[in-house]
Amino acid sequence: MPEFIIQIDFTDRPGLGYEIFKITENNGIDKIAMEVLPKHGMVIQFQCALDEQVQKLVADLKALNNITAVTFRNQMPYQEKEHELRTILDSVSEGVLAIDKDGKISHINEVACNIFNCLPEEVKGLGVEKVLGENTPVLETLRLGNPCRLKERKIRKDGKTIQFLTSSVPVKNDQGRIIGVVSTIQDFYQVEKVILQADKRRQLITFDDIVHQSRQMTQLITAARTVAKSASTVLLRGESGTGKELFATAIHTNSLRCRNQFIAINCTALTDTLLESELFGYEEGAFTGAAKGGKQGLFEQANGGTLFLDEVGDISPRLQVQLLRVLQEGTIRRVGGSKEIAVDVRIIAATHRNLEEMISSGQFREDLYYRLNVIPLRILPLRERKEDIPLLAQHLIRKICKKLNKPEVYLSKESLELFMVQDWPGNVRQLENTLERLINLTDAAEIQPEHIFAWTDITNVNNSIKTTLGKQQAFQVEIPLEGEWPQLKDIVASVEKEVISQVLKKYPSSRQAGQVLGVSNTTILNKIHAYKI
Numbered sequence: 001m002p003e004f005i006i007q008i009d010f011t012d013r014p015g016l017g018y019e020i021f022k023i024t025e026n027n028g029i030d031k032i033a034m035e036v037l038p039k040h041g042m043v044i045q046f047q048c049a050l051d052e053q054v055q056k057l058v059a060d061l062k063a064l065n066n067i068t069a070v071t072f073r074n075q076m077p078y079q080e081k082e083h084e085l086r087t088i089l090d091s092v093s094e095g096v097l098a099i100d101k102d103g104k105i106s107h108i109n110e111v112a113c114n115i116f117n118c119l120p121e122e123v124k125g126l127g128v129e130k131v132l133g134e135n136t137p138v139l140e141t142l143r144l145g146n147p148c149r150l151k152e153r154k155i156r157k158d159g160k161t162i163q164f165l166t167s168s169v170p171v172k173n174d175q176g177r178i179i180g181v182v183s184t185i186q187d188f189y190q191v192e193k194v195i196l197q198a199d200k201r202r203q204l205i206t207f208d209d210i211v212h213q214s215r216q217m218t219q220l221i222t223a224a225r226t227v228a229k230s231a232s233t234v235l236l237r238g239e240s241g242t243g244k245e246l247f248a249t250a251i252h253t254n255s256l257r258c259r260n261q262f263i264a265i266n267c268t269a270l271t272d273t274l275l276e277s278e279l280f281g282y283e284e285g286a287f288t289g290a291a292k293g294g295k296q297g298l299f300e301q302a303n304g305g306t307l308f309l310d311e312v313g314d315i316s317p318r319l320q321v322q323l324l325r326v327l328q329e330g331t332i333r334r335v336g337g338s339k340e341i342a343v344d345v346r347i348i349a350a351t352h353r354n355l356e357e358m359i360s361s362g363q364f365r366e367d368l369y370y371r372l373n374v375i376p377l378r379i380l381p382l383r384e385r386k387e388d389i390p391l392l393a394q395h396l397i398r399k400i401c402k403k404l405n406k407p408e409v410y411l412s413k414e415s416l417e418l419f420m421v422q423d424w425p426g427n428v429r430q431l432e433n434t435l436e437r438l439i440n441l442t443d444a445a446e447i448q449p450e451h452i453f454a455w456t457d458i459t460n461v462n463n464s465i466k467t468t469l470g471k472q473q474a475f476q477v478e479i480p481l482e483g484e485w486p487q488l489k490d491i492v493a494s495v496e497k498e499v500i501s502q503v504l505k506k507y508p509s510s511r512q513a514g515q516v517l518g519v520s521n522t523t524i525l526n527k528i529h530a531y532k533i
């Protein structure tokens with residue numbers, strides 16, 4: 001039998017739910033699921049053999065008082081949310097696995113399935129130890145609420161060893177009770193592979209790839225071009241996602257070392273001991289599991305080239321001492337070795353941390369700071385160079401559409417205006433992720449504010465009003481200062497009426513207008529009715 005989903009929008013009143021329910025009963029439809037949209041709507045999924053019967057149901061519902069719309073939908077709201085969540089989880093490059101309060105797997109993404117060689121439907125509902133092995137730290141997070149970071153684990157499955165790094169954070173409800181855990185998983189060997197493979201991809205990046213329009217970025221690029229030619233250590237400062245790695249790569253490409261390796265390593269991606277053996281290498285027998293013949297570290301591999309140490313502010317005091325030695329002496333010593341090996345490596349370090357404060361609180365060595373801070377370059381957060389947003393958005397859309405193999409989409413003028421008033425705490429990376437999510441989840445050729453409101457956290461109430469009304473379009477409310485004062489409620493009402501009318505001109509649906517003004521669409525519908533807008 002054909003299935004239908006209808007959404008019934010209403011302004012709430014006592015008894016309305018019961019009347020809707022009665023109408024569905026009287027029309028004899030076979031209900032499969034119902035979902036309430038608190039205070040403003042209801043969605044019903046049902047089966048029905050006859051089209052006329054469906055039409056009659058819709059007509060009966062529309063005839064009820066306070067029903068504002070009855071529309072057909074393709075999916076139930078929970079299915080849309082599920083689809084959105086699945087798309088997000090599958091688009092991240094790490095394995096993600098979530099468990100409920102009983103330790104059973106509730107979500108697992110594609111990457112995690114690839115690491116553990118399983119299918120989502122096989123493992124959903126199973127105890128997490130069936131996938132991550134007995135004594136997994138994830139269960140400790142569930143029990144005690146302690147997050148864990150990059151714990152190295154090894155399990156045997158189908159005669160093979162799977163070695164991975166796992167991190168986990170507890171999920172808590174409003175009362176602070178633990179109701180599950182989300183865990184991220186990285187394949188141990190992939191971590192190494194990524195470090196090495198990335199080199200080829202990066203060598204092609206130049207300063208021309210840094211998209212910008214702002215005066216500050218132009219100045220910074222000019223400075224970076226100049227320092228690229230020297231061999232001095234560079235310290236890139238800037239919030240997460242501002243483009244520090246992009247700058248580091250362009251500096252290497254523009255340097256005299258460009259024919260040699262550029263190797264990047266994120267100092268927070270590995271545990272302290274792993275980072276040490278990655279950077280400095282190790283001798284055979286240095287620790288259990290050390291490869292035969294030992295291993296070259298990244299300093300040796302980058303000899304003659306550049307080593308990019310991302311998040312250098314996060315390295316442990318022990319590694320800070322070792323790094324200082326390399327910078328002072330130009331030599332390294334492998335883990336478990338006694339020989340000093342000379343290396344000629346240019347260091348580009350980056351951090352989003354306030355190193356000066358870290359020095360004051362004793363978390364970062366002052367002598368290392370001076371060795372790293374030879375040429376400091378500070379990349380401004382995106383909110384302080386908003387002129388870059390239009391070009392960046394256009395560039396990123398092109399890049400994402402190419403990656404997703406989708407025809408190029410456009411940002412409407414209103415959407416761009418909305419982007420311009422955001423703060424973008426995650427900077428260019430957040431802009432890129434937001435666009436990727438929108439391009440993934442909408443099929444429209446032009447991205448409109450309604451797509452942004454539906455699929456992202458962007459609402460930005462106050463700023464939206466600013467752009468909607470603008471300076472020139474500001475309206476005035478006349479309040480007589482002599483004679484009889486109007487009632488305060490009348491003043492408020494006239495302001496409300498004017499604001500809602502203006503917003504509705506730009507965002508004609510009550511839902512969009514509600515989102516712009518930070519109220520429910522029921523409130524907007526009530527006001528439209530009350531002020532006869």
Ligand SMILES: Nc1ncnc2c1ncn2[C@@H]1O[C@H](COP(=O)(O)OP(=O)(O)OP(=O)(O)O)[C@@H](O)[C@H]1O
Pocket residue numbers: 209210211212238239240241242243244245246247310352392395428429432
């Ligand atoms: N000006 C720009 N032009 C084009 N792409 C940019 C620009 N700035 C950043 N990006 C892109 O934004 C993303 C984040 O940049 P990047 O990784 O260089 O930031 P980061 O500051 O090193 O971040 P983190 O501190 O989190 O490591 C990358 O995909 C990068 O290519």
